Amino acid sequence: MESISQRKKDHIQICLTQNVQSAGNTTGLEAYRFIPEALPEIDFESIHTETRFLHKPLKVPFIVSSMTGGTTEALQINRTLASAAEARGWGFGIGSVRAALENPEVRSSFIVRDVAPTVPIFTNLGAVQLNYGYGVEQCRAALELLQADGIVLHLNSMQEIFQPEGDTNFSGLLEKIRVLCTQLEAPVGIKEVGFGIHGELAAKLYEAGVAFVDVAGAGGTSWIEVEKHRAKDPQLQLAADTFAEWGLPTADCIVQARACSPNGFLIASGGIHNGLHAAKTLALGADLCGFGRRLLEPAIEGEAALDKLMARLEFELKAAMFGIGCKSLAELKGTSKLVRTAPPPARA
């Protein structure tokens, strides 16, 4: 189990010190622009961004994407992120809790409910673990550990094959997800980790009973790139370079998922670095927007730095809403003021 904790340490270190930005992709959000409303006819102070997630209120449609756990450093990061999420009314996702389920010694590194008593918290496991002995019991334990309001299972197939110790049997998982959704009392969500979920898959997942889909599209952190920095095998490193372009950009994921599933609860994430990006994802049809690696450095710096960034992200969202004359998230979601200024990518 030492190996899971060591891997988590490596991941944080690599994400902080190496260039792990997707080299061959952008989020696609730069292809969209808001048409400014010179006469917005609203009072900036009257803009509302409140919403709900996992049956609890949020002050803004933002979540901390699932990142870390299982080490002393991760505990500090998680507690800072969770406490800031509580203060600002964001949802909070923890990194995979598998390490804690398999090694009780690291359980304490996932304890955050005391600093985030009211906001929605979701726990996290790899969906592939359903093929490696995990089932409803382990998911219940993952929920209990965090006193979480829901669980998100991550789909990280491409990361696993580039990871020397990866679990690579992804067969039959949709059916197992379907069964889990019927057995588990809490909501089950599905996320990718930065290569995206296309529209047809999102529709299949909703049909299987998942409560939310987080597209975690391409254009931000690339987990092939992260694993490349851990790999000792030059063959894997060269193959990782070949796959620099892998992934469906975040903007395309949202457009596709919304087209295929008009009512599914949809989270946009993957390469979201500012509040204008977030506003674009919401205008494209997402219900919430998630921030991952963008929060990591300030979380290590401390809560003041993190709070400052989160406040700016919120201001930027409101500024975009003001700039197009939208008072509420419902108005932003249906806006005709987001236009595509670049042609859609050519289909192969």
Ligand SMILES: Cc1cc2nc3c(=O)[nH]c(=O)nc-3n(C[C@H](O)[C@H](O)[C@H](O)COP(=O)(O)O)c2cc1C
């Ligand atoms: C240090 C780090 C650790 C991560 N660990 C997990 C994890 O345990 N489970 C998970 O579902 N996603 C994990 N992710 C992926 C993020 O949730 C997110 O989907 C991905 O980084 C893309 O978003 P970004 O471009 O905003 O970073 C991790 C990301 C980072 C930066």
